[in-house]
Amino acid sequence: MKITLPLALGLAMTTAVWAATDLHAGHHAGSPPGGAPAARKPVSFPPTLKAETLANMRDHLLAIQEITAHLADKQFDAAAEVAETRLGLSSLQRHGAHEVAQYMPEGMRQLGHGMHQAASRFAVVAQEAGATGDVGPALRALSQMQSSCVSCHAAYRLK
Numbered sequence: 001m002k003i004t005l006p007l008a009l010g011l012a013m014t015t016a017v018w019a020a021t022d023l024h025a026g027h028h029a030g031s032p033p034g035g036a037p038a039a040r041k042p043v044s045f046p047p048t049l050k051a052e053t054l055a056n057m058r059d060h061l062l063a064i065q066e067i068t069a070h071l072a073d074k075q076f077d078a079a080a081e082v083a084e085t086r087l088g089l090s091s092l093q094r095h096g097a098h099e100v101a102q103y104m105p106e107g108m109r110q111l112g113h114g115m116h117q118a119a120s121r122f123a124v125v126a127q128e129a130g131a132t133g134d135v136g137p138a139l140r141a142l143s144q145m146q147s148s149c150v151s152c153h154a155a156y157r158l159k
């Protein structure tokens, strides 16, 4: 698996964004699922990019489902691989992140980046679980990554 390089990068850059995202999600605990719809900031993407982004989002959800199944089967390397290639920093190219980022408000861009970094961090923790056999830290890292999904959905919607 070739996840080491982007990983080191992500770890170096983000603990802060990731921690902030986590706090942000905590802040929403107790509000209705998805946060108050009226409060979500509408963001404009060109139509093709919007369709691609939503398809990409559906793949994010699929990836999380696959990761969860791999964790249940103690297939830690497989879980790490899905996370890094489909959600992590290694996925940025594949997702055309550069193209889409220019249409995002700064806060949204940061949440997106935080998600990719948290996914790469999960990949490392999942690989460690292969050595220790303890799935707990991997589940926690997965939850922290998912808090980025929750925070962004609570704050933004596409026009």
Ligand code: HEC
Residues within 6 Å of the ligand: 054, 055, 057, 058, 060, 061, 064, 087, 108, 109, 111, 112, 113, 115, 145, 146, 148, 149, 150, 152, 153, 156, 157, 158, 159
């Ligand atoms: C940087 C912001 C951001 C992040 C991070 C993010 N999303 Fe989204 N996602 C959106 C926006 C914006 C929409 C469109 C919502 C709307 O317009 O109501 C969306 C829509 C979706 C949809 C609906 C797709 C459809 O066909 O309508 C799914 C599923 C989804 N996201 C899953 C995820 C998952 C899973 C994650 C985390 C791994 C994630 N998203 C992370 C911004 C984000």
